[in-house]
Amino acid sequence: MPTAIIADDERLMREQMQLRLKQAWPELEIVGEAKNGDEAIELVQRHKPDFTFLDIRMPGKTGLEAAKVIGTQSHIVFVTAYDQYAVEAFEQGAVDYVLKPAEPNRLRMTVERLKSRLHAAPTDMSAMLSRLAQQMGIAAKPSYLQWIQASIGQELRLIPVEEILFFQSDEKYTCVRTARYEALIRKPVRDLAEELDPALFWQIHRATLVNVNAIEGVTRDLRGRHLVMVKGHSEKLEVSRSFVHLFKQM
Known part of the structure; x- marks a missing residue:
C-alpha cells in the first residue's frame, strides 16, 4: 500500500488534503501529519513514506528547505497558494505541485503522475530547489542541527x-x-x-x-x-x- 505524509501549518488545509486524497486515491495511506518543516523531516525519517506533500510556507523550515533535507528519501509534492508566476516556476522545474485549495480534478491529475513514479527512486532536487527559491523570492536560510x-x-x-x-x-x-x-x-x-x-x-x-x-x-x-x-x-x-x-x- 502506498504511503504519504501531509505537512501544512493550517489544520483545515491538512484535513481537506487528506479528504481529497482519499477520494482521488483510496489506496494511499496517510501515515502522518506535520504542521511545520521540522516535523515533516522527522516524520519522513520515521515512516519512510513514498510521498510527502509539503506546504511551501510554514513556520521554521519552509517546504523548500524541508525538501532539501528530505532529499531522496521520499517523492516530494509541493502544495502552494501562489499565483501563476510561481506555477510556471514549478512547471519549468518539472516538480509535482497542488494548488490551494486542492481541486478534485487537478488532484486526480497529480495522483496519476504519482502512481507512475511509485516504484521509481526519488530524484535529488537540490539544485532545482535552490533555483525555485530564487524564482519565488524565498530566501534560503542556513540549515542547523535539530x-x-x-x-x-x-x-x-x-x-x-x-x-x-x-x-x-x-x-x-x-x-x-x-x-x-x-x-x-x-x-x-x-x-x-x-x-x-x-x-x-x-x-x-x-x-x-x-x-x-x-x-x-x-x-x-x-x-x-x-x-x-x-x-x-x-x-x-x-x-x-x-x-x-x-x-x-x-
Missing part, C-alpha cells in the same frame, strides 16, 4: 537541541547536558559551533557551548573570572576572555 544523537550507557538516544542546556568537551568526548540527564558524543565543540544555530547556542569557551535560554545569569568569582549560571543546574560554566563580550548587555 537533534543530537548521543549515548547514555549502552542506549542511543535522539535529543532535541532545544532541550540541551550546554555542551562541554574534554580531550576525547563531549558531554551533552539536559535538565534530566547527561549523554556523550564524540563530536568536538568546535564542530558543533558551526552546526548549531548561533542565536540559540553561544560558545563561551573553546570547550563549552551554552543554550541561551538556559542562562540564568552571570557572576564573577574572586579571581575575576566570569561564570555562567545555568537554570536548574548547580555547576557554573567559565567564560573565557574571548567571549566575555557576549554578556556586556546583561
Whole structure:
C-alpha cells in the first residue's frame, strides 16, 4: 500500500488534503501529519513514506528547505497558494505541485503522475530547489542541527537541541547536558559551533557551548573570572576572555 505524509501549518488545509486524497486515491495511506518543516523531516525519517506533500510556507523550515533535507528519501509534492508566476516556476522545474485549495480534478491529475513514479527512486532536487527559491523570492536560510544523537550507557538516544542546556568537551568526548540527564558524543565543540544555530547556542569557551535560554545569569568569582549560571543546574560554566563580550548587555 502506498504511503504519504501531509505537512501544512493550517489544520483545515491538512484535513481537506487528506479528504481529497482519499477520494482521488483510496489506496494511499496517510501515515502522518506535520504542521511545520521540522516535523515533516522527522516524520519522513520515521515512516519512510513514498510521498510527502509539503506546504511551501510554514513556520521554521519552509517546504523548500524541508525538501532539501528530505532529499531522496521520499517523492516530494509541493502544495502552494501562489499565483501563476510561481506555477510556471514549478512547471519549468518539472516538480509535482497542488494548488490551494486542492481541486478534485487537478488532484486526480497529480495522483496519476504519482502512481507512475511509485516504484521509481526519488530524484535529488537540490539544485532545482535552490533555483525555485530564487524564482519565488524565498530566501534560503542556513540549515542547523535539530537533534543530537548521543549515548547514555549502552542506549542511543535522539535529543532535541532545544532541550540541551550546554555542551562541554574534554580531550576525547563531549558531554551533552539536559535538565534530566547527561549523554556523550564524540563530536568536538568546535564542530558543533558551526552546526548549531548561533542565536540559540553561544560558545563561551573553546570547550563549552551554552543554550541561551538556559542562562540564568552571570557572576564573577574572586579571581575575576566570569561564570555562567545555568537554570536548574548547580555547576557554573567559565567564560573565557574571548567571549566575555557576549554578556556586556546583561
